[in-house]
Amino acid sequence: MLEDVKHIFKLDPAKDISDEDLTQICESETDLIIIGGTDGITEDNVLNLMSRVRRFSISVALEVTDKDAVIPGFDHYFIPAVFNTGNIKWQHGLMLEALQEYGQLIDFEDLSLLPYLILNEECKAFKKAEALEVTAEMLPHYINMLDKMYQTKYIYIEYSGRYGDPELMKTIRSHAENSRIIYGGGIDSRGRAEEMRTYSDTIVVGNIIYKDVKKALKTIIK
Numbered sequence: 001m002l003e004d005v006k007h008i009f010k011l012d013p014a015k016d017i018s019d020e021d022l023t024q025i026c027e028s029e030t031d032l033i034i035i036g037g038t039d040g041i042t043e044d045n046v047l048n049l050m051s052r053v054r055r056f057s058i059s060v061a062l063e064v065t066d067k068d069a070v071i072p073g074f075d076h077y078f079i080p081a082v083f084n085t086g087n088i089k090w091q092h093g094l095m096l097e098a099l100q101e102y103g104q105l106i107d108f109e110d111l112s113l114l115p116y117l118i119l120n121e122e123c124k125a126f127k128k129a130e131a132l133e134v135t136a137e138m139l140p141h142y143i144n145m146l147d148k149m150y151q152t153k154y155i156y157i158e159y160s161g162r163y164g165d166p167e168l169m170k171t172i173r174s175h176a177e178n179s180r181i182i183y184g185g186g187i188d189s190r191g192r193a194e195e196m197r198t199y200s201d202t203i204v205v206g207n208i209i210y211k212d213v214k215k216a217l218k219t220i221i222k
């Protein structure tokens with residue numbers, strides 16, 4: 001799914017965006033829109049944002065963080081699984097519950113697992129997912145575990161709300177041989193987008209959309 005995707009805008013259904021800003025995002029040269037967020041996600045706000053984005057030709061995927069807010073009609077569904085959690089619920093517990101409930105309805109072709117390492121200890125997702133600190137010493141082991149043992153298609157390095165550490169990203173890049181690295185967090189300029197593009201296959205841009213849409217558009221590098 002993400003093979004040719006280099007840039008993603010992540011839109012949060014719990015946040016307001018004007019029609020004018022949404023038009024600029026959806027008519028930009030981004031490769032994909034993902035709808036997702038950590039809290040305040042409801043069937044209503046997901047459906048509302050999806051219908052607004054669907055007026056444009058851009059592909060749109062849902063990142064499922066609440067099994068009761070899954071709407072049919074997206075181009076793809078990403079299922080997050082947090083690997084640096086202390087509570088297995090956030091890695092596969094909720095997923096199993098959702099499979100038990102919706103198993104018969106799911107077309108697995110439309111689904112991708114998104115293995116997360118959450119590295120910003122201050123962000124909402126870190127707290128929600130009961131994440132554990134990943135030390136510089138442990139980081140290569142986490143990457144080898146995902147890249148070589150589980151052989152996951154993707155590894156999402158999440159710094160949500162804060163710009164990541166380039167030195168750690170260098171370590172990640174050098175250990176990931178098979179998995180595609182998706183990087184998200186604090187990208188708010190072309191310089192930061194360029195830097196994180198050197199350490200990842202795909203960059204994800206979220207919060208700056210809501211602060212300064214013009215700056216958000218500058219993160220697209222073609």
Ligand SMILES: CC(C)=CCC/C(C)=C/CC/C(C)=C/CC/C(C)=C/CC/C(C)=C/CC/C(C)=C/CC/C(C)=C/COP(=O)(O)OP(=O)(O)O
Nearest residue numbers: 037038039064065066067072077080090094095098125129
């Ligand atoms: C046709 C049809 C209906 C098909 C679909 C069927 C389907 C897809 C069913 C669901 C199947 C399934 C297996 C679901 C599992 C759902 C689930 C609840 C998974 C667990 C989610 C999880 C681990 C959440 C933890 C937090 C996390 C990693 C969130 C990721 C997103 C994120 C970090 C957003 C950034 O946060 P944000 O809100 O933007 O923060 P700020 O406001 O501070 O910026």
Ligand SMILES: O=P(O)(O)OC[C@@H](O)CO
Nearest residue numbers: 160161184185186206207
């Ligand atoms: O909101 P920002 O900090 O841009 O992060 C993007 C994305 O990784 C959030 O899940």
Ligand SMILES: [Mg+2]
Nearest residue numbers: 012037206207
């Ligand atoms: Mg956000």
